[in-house]
Amino acid sequence: MRVVVIVGSTREGRVGDTVASWFARVADRRDDVEVDLVDLAGFDFPARLPRRATAEMNRFTAAIDAADGFVVVTPEYNRSFPASLKQAIDFAYDEWHAKPVGFVSYGCGSRGDGAVAALRVVFAELHTVTMRDHVAVDVMAAEPGAADEPAATALLDQLVWWGEALRVARADRPYIA
Template sequence: MSRQPLQLAVLIGSVREGRFGPTVGNWFVRLARERTDLIVDVVDLAESALPMVLPAFGAEAAPEAVRALQDLSPRLSAADAFVVVTPEYNHSFPASLKNAIDWHHRQWHAKPVAFVSYGGVSGGLRAVEALRPVFAELHAVTIRDTVSFQNAWQQFDADGTPRQPDECGAAAKTLLDQLTWWGHALREAKATTPYVA
């Protein structure tokens, strides 16, 4: 049975100056775009300009937030699945990522979320573990297997190519295989029975 490709949104979670996220994210996106079962959209949060102050419940968002959401929200809504590329800041994930998550709700419902992390000795895995309950609260399904880069700045050459491409490429394939399985399963389930949160 032929299936339509999944729409995959890859979120680059760091917005700090001198960030390493695009190096990791671009490598992953290159691999994902080699697959015929995925259509990849790169969502760089450094370009979204979402305000850090959310409106009160029931209140309208400020005009600058509305403009940012008009760009970001439809892209998240269109996605069948997500990959979050995150660093680890102080044993957790960056505020920019939590802010983007909190500005949205239904966009995450009944969709799979996978993680590519990077950092120092932990490889960003503490950020991933902190993100799992956040996405569970938003009715998303997180993928068990991750791709992580310990001491990430030493793991890539000047061209943004991993120094051990076979090892991390195999991990990325496992992640994407699991993500696409869940993406198709959840998309087909929602087509039969709309998800109720």
């Protein structure tokens, strides 16, 4: 199953790339997952939504379209997620439909639970299936590691189950939004 891991923060000095790399390494040890790391900091998105999609917007939506499922790695900013992540999510629409989405969140003390709660609402509107369990890291305590692997494994188990089920369903009958 092809899983896109999205690094949602573009802030200088962020730890999102470290958290996402850790999660990708955990996922790479599985034989049922192929990971594609998509770092939003590596895109040159426009400041305003243009009338026509730019090449960078198309590159992002092509990665979303090609995936069987997603894991969004997000910090928590003021009980929500970063604007850079919302902007990118909104560039795609049909590409998200009938696919599973999991979350790896981080924060200082909060572990990013508020960001995940806010993202669940957004992804429900995009006709995705969000995973019940998520990985939550308190970056003030430590970087993610062995203690977080059971949560990552549970998330990946759910993501693979839903990803395979939804891939079959989409092939049998195209999803209608």
